[in-house]
Amino acid sequence: xxxxxxxxxxxxxxxxxxxxxxxxxxxxxxxxxxxxxxxxxxxxxxxxxxxxxxxxxxxxxxxxxxxxxxxxxxxxxxxxxxxxxxxxxxxxxxxxxxxxxxxxxxxxxxxxxxxxxxxxxxxxxxxxxxxxxxxxxxxxxxxxxxxxxxxxxxxxxxxxxxxxxxxxxxxxxxxxxxxxxxxxxxxxxxxxxxxxxxxxxxxxxxxxxxxxxxxxxxxxxxxxxxxxxxxxxxxxxxxxxxxxxxxxxxxxxx
Amino acid sequence: xxxxxxxxxxxxxxxxxxxxxxxxxxxxxxxxxxxxxxxxxxxxxxxxxxxxxxxxxxxxxxxxxxxxxxxxxxxxxxxxxxxxxxxxxxxxxxxxxxxxxxxxxxxxxxxxxxxxxxxxxxxxxxxxxxxxxxxxxxxxxxxxxxxxxxxxxxxxxxxxxxxxxxxxxxxxxxxxxxxxxxxxxxxxxxxxxxxxxxxxxxxxxxxxxxxxxxxxxxxxxxxxxxxxxxxxxxxxxxxx
Amino acid sequence: xxxxxxxxxxxxxxxxxxxxxxxxxxxxxxxxxxxxxxxxxxxxxxxxxxxxxxxxxxxxxxxxxxxxxxxxxxxxxxxxxxxxxxxxxxxxxxxxxxxxxxxxxxxxxxxxxxxxxxxxxxxxxxxxxxxxxxxxxxxxxxxxxxxxxxxxxxxxxxxxxxxxxxxxxxxxxxxxxxxxxxxxxxxxxxxxxxxxxxxxxxxxxxxxxxxxxxxxxxxxxxxxxxxxxxx
Numbered sequence: 177x178x179x180x181x182x183x184x185x186x187x188x189x190x191x192x193x194x195x196x197x198x199x200x201x202x203x204x205x206x207x208x209x210x211x212x213x214x215x216x217x218x219x220x221x222x223x224x225x226x227x228x229x230x231x232x233x234x235x236x237x238x239x240x241x242x243x244x245x246x247x248x249x250x251x252x253x254x255x256x257x258x259x260x261x262x263x264x265x266x267x268x269x270x271x272x273x274x275x276x277x278x279x280x281x282x283x284x285x286x287x288x289x290x291x292x293x294x295x296x297x298x299x300x301x302x303x304x305x306x307x308x309x310x311x312x313x314x315x316x317x318x319x320x321x322x323x324x325x326x327x328x329x330x331x332x333x334x335x336x337x338x339x340x341x342x343x344x345x346x347x348x349x350x351x352x353x354x355x356x357x358x359x360x361x362x363x364x365x366x367x368x369x370x371x372x373x374x375x376x377x378x379x380x381x382x383x384x385x386x387x388x389x390x391x392x393x394x395x396x397x398x399x400x401x402x403x404x405x406x407x408x409x410x411x412x413x414x415x416x417x418x419x420x421x422x423x424x425x426x427x428x429x430x
Numbered sequence: 431x432x433x434x435x436x437x438x439x440x441x442x443x444x445x446x447x448x449x450x451x452x453x454x455x456x457x458x459x460x461x462x463x464x465x466x467x468x469x470x471x472x473x474x475x476x477x478x479x480x481x482x483x484x485x486x487x488x489x490x491x492x493x494x495x496x497x498x499x500x501x502x503x504x505x506x507x508x509x510x511x512x513x514x515x516x517x518x519x520x521x522x523x524x525x526x527x528x529x530x531x532x533x534x535x536x537x538x539x540x541x542x543x544x545x546x547x548x549x550x551x552x553x554x555x556x557x558x559x560x561x562x563x564x565x566x567x568x569x570x571x572x573x574x575x576x577x578x579x580x581x582x583x584x585x586x587x588x589x590x591x592x593x594x595x596x597x598x599x600x601x602x603x604x605x606x607x608x609x610x611x612x613x614x615x616x617x618x619x620x621x622x623x624x625x626x627x628x629x630x631x632x633x634x635x636x637x638x639x640x641x642x643x644x645x646x647x648x649x650x651x652x653x654x655x656x657x658x659x660x661x662x663x664x665x666x667x668x669x670x
Numbered sequence: 671x672x673x674x675x676x677x678x679x680x681x682x683x684x685x686x687x688x689x690x691x692x693x694x695x696x697x698x699x700x701x702x703x704x705x706x707x708x709x710x711x712x713x714x715x716x717x718x719x720x721x722x723x724x725x726x727x728x729x730x731x732x733x734x735x736x737x738x739x740x741x742x743x744x745x746x747x748x749x750x751x752x753x754x755x756x757x758x759x760x761x762x763x764x765x766x767x768x769x770x771x772x773x774x775x776x777x778x779x780x781x782x783x784x785x786x787x788x789x790x791x792x793x794x795x796x797x798x799x800x801x802x803x804x805x806x807x808x809x810x811x812x813x814x815x816x817x818x819x820x821x822x823x824x825x826x827x828x829x830x831x832x833x834x835x836x837x838x839x840x841x842x843x844x845x846x847x848x849x850x851x852x853x854x855x856x857x858x859x860x861x862x863x864x865x866x867x868x869x870x871x872x873x874x875x876x877x878x879x880x881x882x883x884x885x886x887x888x889x890x891x892x893x894x895x896x897x898x899x900x901x
Binding site (some may be wrong): 460466467479484485486487496540542543545546547575576577578579580581582583585619622657660661664 | 681682683684689696698705707708709722724725726727729755756757796797798815823880
């Protein structure tokens with residue numbers, strides 16, 4: 177099943193973009209209202225519910241014992257899974273994660289892993305035999321666009337909220353977070369760039385690019401999506417947006 | 431945790447409740463934007479979300495029924511909803527619960543008004559503490575009404591069981607684990623017609639009768655909260 | 671014997687009346703009792719009971735004006751999405767209001783996928799197969815304008831008693847509105863600020879359809895935005 181954006185709507189949105197305007201009167205560099213609620217799920221070690229406009233995503237953290245990868249005997253594990261629940265949109269069907277769910281999980285994973293947000297080296301119980309596996313499960317509850325930023329923010333907020341498991345094997349004073357990566361997605365419509373595309377804008381955009389940055393402005397992950405392209409000048413603009421808007425989102429993590 | 435010596439002492443259960451008391455119940459209608467209808471239920475530590483899409487076009491075509499809508503139900507638990515992480519995807523338990531949930535809701539819906547279409551009900555358990563299928567049915571019934579699907583009445587659901595030889599209402603996970611009997615029920619409250627009934631454990635005939643009585647009482651309370659949730663969505667707000 | 675008042679909010683399964691009443695949409699009879707089947711407002715007129723639903727998908731009926739989006743085409747016509755569980759069928763002869771020689775004419779010149787069309791429901795059969803036509807003035811393909819989608823249940827409120835709400839929106843909002851029974855509305859106007867104001871008004875109507883005094887509130891809101899102008 178797919179959603180059709182009528183040609184009239186498409187022309188309308190593209191026309192507004194040409195004038196640096198958007199359908200919901202936001203500016204090109206403005207996010208919708210962002211809210212972060214930490215700890216709603218007590219059965220998880222950490223959890224967070226993030227709302228960006230009407231998009232709602234919940235992330236839950238579970239920790240388990242696991243055997244480390246043979247080539248990384250002294251490192252804990254990070255597993256990120258995302259579900260586009262059929263609840264969230266008439267276009268999401270039940271079943272195994274499709275390419276969109278898989279891309280979403282891997283993009284969120286990249287931002288957290290590549291920035292070393294979690295000090296995985298500290299999550300070893302017995303070298304080569306027993307380590308902590310951190311499972312981040314992202315559950316999309318309501319889809320009104322920009323699932324990537326909402327999911328990445330929910331994952332990070334959940335990690336910051338994580339209490340260690342009640343297990344004698346846990347010896348650290350707290351859950352080892354050392355960086356706060358934040359992802360910002362920029363959409364391109366009619367050669368104009370805008371952050372935080374809502375659902376209708378996503379239906380019309382030529383392409384999008386998501387950039388994860390950490391506190392000092394350095395980049396730890398990038399993902400371009402959609403069948404359009406970005407020029408070098410556009411990439412510079414995208415980076416600036418990601419850095420500035422990223423800092424504002426990071427402030428929401430408290 | 432080890433089994434406590436007594437699950438009920440002087441008429442008081444481990445969580446302080448009396449045998450005929452429901453856990454704290456909260457129901458909210460219309461909390462999702464995209465879905466045609468939705469509801470959120472908290473029953474004790476259970477947190478369950480239900481969404482309805484439909485009536486909508488049924489694909490593939492050959493699954494369409496020429497003179498009625500088809501009702502589809504999916505019950506699913508989040509990996510982080512339980513103590514030990516649950517791998518994503520349907521397991522045999524979820525498939526069975528999806529089926530009995532559909533069969534609990536279908537009798538009240540006027541499906542014949544929407545030939546060739548499908549009504550999808552999605553139930554997601556975000557946090558579990560026994561009684562998730564009952565919380566799911568309560569949420570789904572409100573979500574269906576919220577979506578404007580015509581129905582004869584609500585469907586209200588609760589579990590009854592036996593712990594230490596006492597019949598009790600609305601079991602927690604501990605009570606379910608350490609007790610002897612668990613019986614989830616769903617009914618159409620106005621006419622006391624039962625649309626879901628499952629049981630495992632042991633009941634004498636008398637105990638079964640007592641359990642049903644207790645279930646009726648519990649469902650009546652839940653019924654009120656379901657209707658209240660629908661009314662509250664449209665309550666005139668004071669601030670303008 | 672009536673158990674609720676006119677315009678009272680009712681929920682499914684609620685007892686509305688007992689005795690000899692005629693029921694229409696949103697209610698059903700069991701024995702001698704009348705019950706509501708949907709969440710809505712009780713509409714009680716003499717012996718007739720109906721419940722005006724506050725929610726629900728659009729179900730096409732003959733005579734309805736709808737705004738559809740072309741989703742598929744075939745040799746002699748198109749399939750339109752109507753924001754409904756049921757799609758609408760539009761034969762090229764019903765679009766052009768004349769016989770068409772399919773050998774000579776390529777119908778793809780008239781409509782493409784994604785086009786917006788204002789049409790009327792001519793016929794619905796018992797399998798809910800819908801035939802559309804575009805015979806009346808103002809119907810057919812829509813070139814431009816702002817397309818808004820609201821809950822179909824709220825469309826009567828957008829029109830209002832004897833068109834009062836629609837007149838308010840068009841006069842104060844300085845726009846022309848084409849309202850489809852299926853919840854889709856086309857807004858045509860010259861002033862983008864007023865177009866957005868009308869969109870806000872439509873969303874307000876959707877939220878507050880069940881609260882009285884809405885036409886006045888919408889009027890006030892549009893007047894306020896208009897006077898804040900300066901363009």
